[in-house]
Amino acid sequence: MWYPEARVHCACGSTFTTGSTRKEIAVEICSACHPLFTGQQKLIDTAGRVDKFNQRAAIAKRKQEEAVARSKERAAKKAAAEA
Numbered sequence: 001m002w003y004p005e006a007r008v009h010c011a012c013g014s015t016f017t018t019g020s021t022r023k024e025i026a027v028e029i030c031s032a033c034h035p036l037f038t039g040q041q042k043l044i045d046t047a048g049r050v051d052k053f054n055q056r057a058a059i060a061k062r063k064q065e066e067a068v069a070r071s072k073e074r075a076a077k078k079a080a081a082e083a
Contacts, residue, residue, distance in 0.1 A: 006020035012033035031037045 010030035014032040
């Protein structure tokens with residue numbers, strides 16, 4: 001069925017009518033709020049993601065260094081016990 005007066009509701013609050021096979025349509029972004037049409041650009045905070053990654057990398061490196069140190073200690077104890 002075709003609805004020539006279908007209502008479209010955007011997350012930004014904008015509404016308009018168009019023709020559609022659905023009576024009502026909900027969209028997340030429309031021409032009233034899309035950066036291409038408004039000229040405004042939304043910035044994504046990637047600094048937080050980079051910081052989290054660097055923290056996880058530092059923790060992994062520290063754990064690896066601790067494992068190497070334990071391995072050397074075990075080898076030294078084993079060599080001392082054999083001597």
